Amino acid sequence: MGIAERKEKQKLEIRKLILEASMKLFVEEGFENVSIRKIADLIEYSPTTVYLYFKDKDEIFYELHNIGFLLFQEMNKDLPAIEDPLARLHKMGGNYIHFGLANQEYYDLMFIQRAPMEALTQMKGPDCGWAAGDSAFENLKATLEECMEKGSISRTSLDVLAMTVWGMVHGWVSLAIRGRFEKMMPKEQILPMMLLSLDFMIDTIAAK
Amino acid sequence: MGIAERKEKQKLEIRKLILEASMKLFVEEGFENVSIRKIADLIEYSPTTVYLYFKDKDEIFYELHNIGFLLFQEMNKDLPAIEDPLARLHKMGGNYIHFGLANQEYYDLMFIQRAPMEALTQMKGPDCGWAAGDSAFENLKATLEECMEKGSISRTSLDVLAMTVWGMVHGWVSLAIRGRFEKMMPKEQILPMMLLSLDFMIDTIAAK
DNA sequence: AAATATACTTAACACTGTTAATAAAACTAA
DNA sequence: TTAGTTTTATTAACAGTGTTAAGTATATTT
Numbered sequence: 132m133g134i135a136e137r138k139e140k141q142k143l144e145i146r147k148l149i150l151e152a153s154m155k156l157f158v159e160e161g162f163e164n165v166s167i168r169k170i171a172d173l174i175e176y177s178p179t180t181v182y183l184y185f186k187d188k189d190e191i192f193y194e195l196h197n198i199g200f201l202l203f204q205e206m207n208k209d210l211p212a213i214e215d216p217l218a219r220l221h222k223m224g225g226n227y228i229h230f231g232l233a234n235q236e237y238y239d240l241m242f243i244q245r246a247p248m249e250a251l252t253q254m255k256g257p258d259c260g261w262a263a264g265d266s267a268f269e270n271l272k273a274t275l276e277e278c279m280e281k282g283s284i285s286r287t288s289l290d291v292l293a294m295t296v297w298g299m300v301h302g303w304v305s306l307a308i309r310g311r312f313e314k315m316m317p318k319e320q321i322l323p324m325m326l327l328s329l330d331f332m333i334d335t336i337a338a339k
Numbered sequence: 340m341g342i343a344e345r346k347e348k349q350k351l352e353i354r355k356l357i358l359e360a361s362m363k364l365f366v367e368e369g370f371e372n373v374s375i376r377k378i379a380d381l382i383e384y385s386p387t388t389v390y391l392y393f394k395d396k397d398e399i400f401y402e403l404h405n406i407g408f409l410l411f412q413e414m415n416k417d418l419p420a421i422e423d424p425l426a427r428l429h430k431m432g433g434n435y436i437h438f439g440l441a442n443q444e445y446y447d448l449m450f451i452q453r454a455p456m457e458a459l460t461q462m463k464g465p466d467c468g469w470a471a472g473d474s475a476f477e478n479l480k481a482t483l484e485e486c487m488e489k490g491s492i493s494r495t496s497l498d499v500l501a502m503t504v505w506g507m508v509h510g511w512v513s514l515a516i517r518g519r520f521e522k523m524m525p526k527e528q529i530l531p532m533m534l535l536s537l538d539f540m541i542d543t544i545a546a547k
Numbered sequence: 548a549a550a551t552a553t554a555c556t557t558a559a560c561a562c563t564g565t566t567a568a569t570a571a572a573a574c575t576a577a
Numbered sequence: 578t579t580a581g582t583t584t585t586a587t588t589a590a591c592a593g594t595g596t597t598a599a600g601t602a603t604a605t606t607t
Contacts, residue, residue: 138584166563177587179565188564243451248518261522268523287539295507295536302510303502310456314469315476328503331495335543346553374594385556387596396595553604563594570587577580 146184148174150198153191157236162244186250192240193250199237200263203230207270216277217284217337223274224300224329231304232322243305271297285338292336299332354392356382358406361399365444370452394458400448401458407445408471411438415478424485425492425545431482432508432537439512440530451513479505493546500544507540 152173156165167188171178185191206226213219231238240247241264251261272293278284284292303325306312312321360381364373375396379386393399414434421427439446448455449472459469480501486492492500511533514520520529 167565168563180586182565183585242514242519243517245517248521251522261519264519265523288535290532291535291539294511294532295540298510298514298536299503299507300510301514302506302508305513306450306506306509309451309453311450311469311472313456314459315473324498324502327496327499328506331499332503339547375596376594388555390596391554551606554602556601560597566591571585573584575582
């Protein structure tokens with residue numbers, strides 16, 4: 132059935148158009164200016180057509196949130212090549228920070244906005260868990276476990292350790308994205324400061 | 340001029356009514372359901388009357404954000420009584436976490452929402468800096484400086500240290516508030532986990 | 548009591564997400 | 578090719594949003 136296949140492809144094409152338009156609006160005009168009508172304008176369809184491809188606005192944001200995780204995964208694809216787990220952890224942290232600051236809108240959807248989680252909550256069946264987030268967190272935990280096995284970090288609860296590390300990098304990036312550093316330090320100082328803090332954190336956490 | 344004074348007081352009364360109504364709506368129906376019309380309904384005035392007391396919606400949120408900082412300050416009023424700076428730091432961290440989880444809407448306004456910062460940006464004159472946030476951050480830095488002077492924490496850049504600590508606790512609280520732990524661990528486990536992480540963090544940061 | 552200043556409301560503009568009903572297009576079967 | 582069916586897209590509408598301009602009461606002052 133080549134015809135049904137082609138139709139399926141076209142459907143995905145329009146979904147992609149909608150997602151691209153939404154992201155364009157988000158980046159250029161901010162989250163609160165992403166409206167169904169503006170999306171429809173951009174893709175040159177009527178507003179209600181959007182609802183033929185997405186259940187509601189939250190589902191669009193959920194899909195963008197997933198794309199964000201894919202991009203982040205792509206950025207981390209060379210990580211396994213780093214043998215030393217502590218060095219890998221350092222690189223992971225650096226990647227996280229760089230990703231967040233360079234893709235603030237995606238980061239917002241992945242870790243700050245409520246909308247994607249709302250969409251998840253309304254889903255039934257096997258997709259109702261936060262697969263993308265869970266998987267990223269498991270990656271972090273795996274590397275931390277390696278660090279402890281190798282003795283680079285002295286043994287503690289894996290969950291506590293992982294939460295400490297994630298909390299820290301997320302804290303920095305989210306404060307930056309939501310403008311809490313803007314009135315505290317010059318803009319060009321934010322990234323260097325984070326990288327210094329990352330160095331400090333890894334160094335402190337490392338077994339002496 | 341007793342009459343002008345009374346009028347001023349009445350003006351403040353209505354401002355307070357508006358702020359209370361806004362907070363009630365925020366807590367009971369969520370941020371996106373705080374609308375000028377609903378506020379007006381609650382205080383039994385017409386929608387446009389709200390604009391006689393606040394420039395716009397952002398200014399309401401800015402004022403609530405300030406109240407949040409006042410509440411947090413109130414919570415911390417006994418901190419200076421703790422002599423040992425490291426113990427004080429630990430208590431500060433605990434207070435921060437408890438405050439954030441117990442007053443999620445205030446915390447949201449203080450450290451996550453864009454609206455209060457937008458209001459700040461549009462202000463001119465001496466109020467255009469983030470006074471509330473700066474002051475809280477200076478408090479943290481003062482205690483950290485004491486820790487380093489006493490040798491409880493080995494000397495490093497004060498700014499880097501402060502950012503590390505703040506980033507961590509903010510990371511945890513904001514991830515919790517925005518539902519990123521909900522699909523990862525049972526709800527009643529979140530606070531204990533944070534407190535364990537706090538212990539771990541202070542212990543790790545402390546000079547051995 | 549008249550004039551002025553303050554407080555408040557009504558009406559309107561230009562938006563928003565979303566649904567129901569309807570029209571157009573594409574595909575299927577005779 | 579034509580008739581019927583399914584898919585795709587649209588128009589119209591509902592119930593809301595922030596905000597401004599203009600008009601109306603209510604107080605205060607002269």
